[in-house]
Amino acid sequence: MSQTLHPRGVFSAALTPLDADLMPDNARFVAHCLRLLKEGCDGIAMLGTTGEANSFSLDERKGLLEAAIQGGVKPDQLLPGTGVAALTETVALTKHALSHGVNTVVMLPPFYYKGVSDDGLFASYSEVIQRVGDAKLRVVLYHIPQMTSLPLSFALIARLRAAYPGVFCGIKDSAGDFANMQGLVKEFPGLAVLAGADPLLLPLLREGGAGCITATSNLVAADLAFVFHNFDKPEKAAEVDAAQARIVAARNRASRFAQMPSLKVMLAAKLGDQNWTRLRPPQLPLNAEETAALLAS
Amino acid sequence: MSQTLHPRGVFSAALTPLDADLMPDNARFVAHCLRLLKEGCDGIAMLGTTGEANSFSLDERKGLLEAAIQGGVKPDQLLPGTGVAALTETVALTKHALSHGVNTVVMLPPFYYKGVSDDGLFASYSEVIQRVGDAKLRVVLYHIPQMTSLPLSFALIARLRAAYPGVFCGIKDSAGDFANMQGLVKEFPGLAVLAGADPLLLPLLREGGAGCITATSNLVAADLAFVFHNFDKPEKAAEVDAAQARIVAARNRASRFAQMPSLKVMLAAKLGDQNWTRLRPPQLPLNAEETAALLAS
Numbered sequence: 001m002s003q004t005l006h007p008r009g010v011f012s013a014a015l016t017p018l019d020a021d022l023m024p025d026n027a028r029f030v031a032h033c034l035r036l037l038k039e040g041c042d043g044i045a046m047l048g049t050t051g052e053a054n055s056f057s058l059d060e061r062k063g064l065l066e067a068a069i070q071g072g073v074k075p076d077q078l079l080p081g082t083g084v085a086a087l088t089e090t091v092a093l094t095k096h097a098l099s100h101g102v103n104t105v106v107m108l109p110p111f112y113y114k115g116v117s118d119d120g121l122f123a124s125y126s127e128v129i130q131r132v133g134d135a136k137l138r139v140v141l142y143h144i145p146q147m148t149s150l151p152l153s154f155a156l157i158a159r160l161r162a163a164y165p166g167v168f169c170g171i172k173d174s175a176g177d178f179a180n181m182q183g184l185v186k187e188f189p190g191l192a193v194l195a196g197a198d199p200l201l202l203p204l205l206r207e208g209g210a211g212c213i214t215a216t217s218n219l220v221a222a223d224l225a226f227v228f229h230n231f232d233k234p235e236k237a238a239e240v241d242a243a244q245a246r247i248v249a250a251r252n253r254a255s256r257f258a259q260m261p262s263l264k265v266m267l268a269a270k271l272g273d274q275n276w277t278r279l280r281p282p283q284l285p286l287n288a289e290e291t292a293a294l295l296a297s
Numbered sequence: 298m299s300q301t302l303h304p305r306g307v308f309s310a311a312l313t314p315l316d317a318d319l320m321p322d323n324a325r326f327v328a329h330c331l332r333l334l335k336e337g338c339d340g341i342a343m344l345g346t347t348g349e350a351n352s353f354s355l356d357e358r359k360g361l362l363e364a365a366i367q368g369g370v371k372p373d374q375l376l377p378g379t380g381v382a383a384l385t386e387t388v389a390l391t392k393h394a395l396s397h398g399v400n401t402v403v404m405l406p407p408f409y410y411k412g413v414s415d416d417g418l419f420a421s422y423s424e425v426i427q428r429v430g431d432a433k434l435r436v437v438l439y440h441i442p443q444m445t446s447l448p449l450s451f452a453l454i455a456r457l458r459a460a461y462p463g464v465f466c467g468i469k470d471s472a473g474d475f476a477n478m479q480g481l482v483k484e485f486p487g488l489a490v491l492a493g494a495d496p497l498l499l500p501l502l503r504e505g506g507a508g509c510i511t512a513t514s515n516l517v518a519a520d521l522a523f524v525f526h527n528f529d530k531p532e533k534a535a536e537v538d539a540a541q542a543r544i545v546a547a548r549n550r551a552s553r554f555a556q557m558p559s560l561k562v563m564l565a566a567k568l569g570d571q572n573w574t575r576l577r578p579p580q581l582p583l584n585a586e587e588t589a590a591l592l593a594s
Contacts, residue, residue, distance in 0.1 A: 022384075022424075054409035057385040058355070085382060087319075087577055088354040110579045111409060112351035114444055120579035127319075127578050147411055149446065280384055281424050282407045282417035 005192040005210040006169050007104055007140065009042025010201070010224045011079055012217035013050040015263055016064065018278040024060050028275065030071030032218075037077060040225025041217060044073060045106055047081040049147060049174070050215040050260060054111075055280040058089055062096050075101030079213065083108030083142060087124060091131045104138040106172055106213070111148040118156045122163075129164050140170040140194065140213075143180075151175070154187055161188065172196050172213045182207050198224065199248045202240070205231045216251045218263055219270065223247050253297055261286045265294055302489040302507040303466050304401055304437065306339025307498070307521045308376055309514035310347040312561055313361065315575040321357050325572065327368030329515075334374060337522025338514060341370060342403055344378040346444060346471070347512040347557060351408075352577040355386055359393050372398030376510065380405030380439060384421060388428045401435040403469055403510070408445040415453045419460075426461050437467040437491065437510075440477075448472070451484055458485065469493050469510045479504050495521060496545045499537070502528045513548045515560055516567065520544050550594055558583045562591055 014036065017028035033044045046068060047053035047061055056064075065080055082093035082105040090107065097105050109116070110124050129137065141160075145151040152171070160168045173181045174196025181200065184193045185208045192210035195201050201212040201224060217224050223243040230236035254262045261279055265286055268276035277285050286294065311333065314325035330341045343365060344350035344358055353361075362377055379390035379402040387404065394402050406413070407421050426434065438457075442448040449468070457465045470478045471493025478497065481490045482505045489507035492498050498509040498521060514521050520540040527533040551559045558576055562583055565573035574582050583591065 049410075054382040055384055055407065057383050057389070060383075060385065085351040086354050086357075087352055088357060092354070110352065112444060113346075113579055116579040117581070120581050123581055124578035147409060281421035282410055282413040284414070284417050284420055 005190070006138065007043065007079060007192055007194070008210045010040065010211055010217060010221065010228050011043045011045040011194070011213040012036045012041045012221060013045050013048045013213050013215045015218050015260070015267060015276070016047075016051045016053075016056075017276055018280060019275070020278075022278060022280045024056060024064050025275065026064060026067035029064055030067050030073070033068050033073050034071065036217065036221050037073065039221035041221045042211070043077040043079055044068065045079040045081070045172075045213040048106060048142075048213065049144060050218075050263070051081070052260070052280055052283060053081045054084065055283065058093060061093060065097060065100060065102065069100055069102075076103070078102045079104055079106050079140060081106045081108065081142070083110070085110050085112040087127055090128050094128065094132050094137065095134070098132070098134050098137060103136045104140065104169070106140045106142050108142045108144070109148055109150045109152065111150060114149045116150055118153055118159070121150065121152070121156055122159055125160055126163065129167060137167060138169045139167055140172055140192070141168060142172050142174070144172075144174040144196065146175065154183070157184075157188065157191070161191070170194055170210065178203065181209060185209055198251050199244070201247070202227050202231055202244050215259060215263055216247060216254055218267055219254070220247050220250045253294070256297065257286055257290045257294060258283075262294055265291050269295055302487070303435065304340065304376060304489055304491070305507045307337065307508055307514060307518065307525050308340045308342040308491070308510040309333045309338045309518060310342050310345045310510050310512045312515050312557070312564060312573070313344075313348045313350075313353075314573055315577060316572070317575075319575060319577045321353060321361050322572065323361060323364035326361055327364050327370070330365050330370050331368065333514065333518050334370065336518035338518045339508070340374040340376055341365065342376040342378070342469075342510040345403060345439075345510065346441060347515075347560070348378070349557070349577055349580060350378045351381065352580065355390060358390060362394060362397060362399065366397055366399075373400070375399045376401055376403050376437060378403045378405065378439070380407070382407050382409040384424055387425050391425065391429050391434065392431070395429070395431050395434060400433045401437065401466070403437045403439050405439045405441070406445055406447045406449065408447060411446045413447055415450055415456070418447065418449070418453055419456055422457055423460065426464060434464060435466045436464055437469055437489070438465060439469050439471070441469075441471040441493065443472065451480070454481075454485065454488070458488070467491055467507060475500065478506060482506055495548050496541070498544070499524050499528055499541050512556060512560060513544060513551055515564055516551070517544050517547045550591070553594065554583055554587045554591060555580075559591055562588050566592055
């Protein structure tokens with residue numbers, strides 16, 4: 001794996017805690033980010049799908065980013081999601097990140113309209129880059145067709161990388177198809193391919209991938225960090241296998257019921273803090289039976 | 298058809314003109330709204346799918362609504378779309394409309410997440426109603442699963458209408474399945490069922506539907522208004538059939554290529570104003586060949 005890939009490492013798709021009024025709880029969020037970094041994460045991919053970002057207003061999103069930085073997370077440790085449905089809001093969120101020293105963002109395609117052509121997606125990303133107009137900007141594309149119905153094709157990626165050299169530095173592949181990640185690594189040397197599912201970090205590193213942006217990292221960051229730093233050391237093979245087994249087990253446990261509320265229940269239990277169990281509609285907390293079954297497992 | 302249905306009539310899913318920088322052209326928009334009303338529309342369903350609403354920022358959306366009112370469109374002639382992905386922004390847009398005397402809005406479900414349960418959608422709409430907290434609010438549900446992947450089930454509609462009597466007054470059904478519209482009329486007396494496709498206005502009126510919110514109305518508003526006012530008059534049958542034939546022809550013409558850019562090309566030609574042909578990414582204008590073929594047809 002090239003040491004020049006950026007971003008590279010284990011990035012947590014951080015959960016977002018909510019207060020009793022279902023507003024982002026910035027203080028708890030900052031404490032969570034600092035804990036994840038202490039556990040070994042290379043950075044925080046805040047405001048992604050797992051972080052309920054698209055249920056938050058622009059101001060709520062900006063507030064979380066500012067709180068993280070004011071709370072001691074370094075700007076280069078943050079990979080905020082800034083891609084929303086409206087072009088001008090994607091531009092505004094991306095400029096806001098840059099204005100706080102955060103140069104690398106994760107960008108969804110504009111996800112309301114369906115059946116959008118590669119030309120339409122290219123035009124959208126192009127407009128964003130041009131309107132942001134900042135040579136420091138680095139973009140991690142976000143491939144999650146199960147939410148967007150807008151897969152990011154190899155042809156589109158090639159075209160974006162050719163048109164804006166150096167800007168489209170990575171891709172978070174959350175489609176769950178390992179063959180696609182392998183194909184990305186092979187087709188695009190220099191592109192940081194990041195697994196969107198925790199169990200795929202290890203096999204993807206072996207293929208030359210750059211790391212992961214994942215949800216179960218909220219619970220097993222130390223194991224993911226261990227895998228990342230030791231996957232290629234034969235003398236650590238047994239420990240890597242053990243860490244990987246814990247990662248897979250946590251992921252499976254979080255997938256028995258809906259994933260986001262399950263992760264919040266598991267984190268609440270780990271921290272002894274029931275405030276973590278809240279979600280903003282349309283996401284809902286697990287019911288009492290599901291919670292009991294999950295915690296008993 | 299009950300005369301008490303609200304909203305009732307022909308509502309244009311108005312196109313939104315853009316300036317050379319692809320920003321909403323408020324002045325051209327107001328002129329278009331006034332023209333549509335003069336042609337016979339009962340109101341303007343602004344900021345819907347056809348209006349590219351989800352490509353605009355909150356401020357751009359608010360600016361268009363304020364411009365329409367300042368330009369002479371009466372607040373009770375407006376049915377703005379206010380449903381977006383983020384709960385607090387849906388609340389903000391709905392409150393903004395109410396603050397300008399616009400009491401009836403069209404509300405998408407929160408459309409980023411997929412596989413959302415009826416419980417999740419109920420919780421989302423409930424939170425919006427409670428947070429808006431205004432007894433004047435009337436909501437037209439927006440059923441467009443081809444964009445949202447979140448169909449609005451009869452069970453959900455029944456539950457919302459029972460929990461908030463009088464609030465959920467109508468539904469725009471854009472799924473294109475006439476049987477679903479028939480079922481809605483039959484299942485929910487007092488619910489204003491509005492066809493989302495122009496050719497379905499006439500058959501839906503015959504079933505007891507309330508009218509339409511449609512895209513081709515940007516071009517054939519007078520024909521739609523004629524159908525609405527005369528569909529049940531035997532002495533007008535021939536004229537209704539002729540108007541319906543023109544509606545179907547316009548819709549078919551606009552469906553040969555992508556619908557939104559086609560409608561903009563056709564409107565630009567009708568008005569002799571090429572400014573109308575712009576779209577904001579990810580939507581793209583027709584290319585030169587498509588434009589020529591469409592205009593020759």
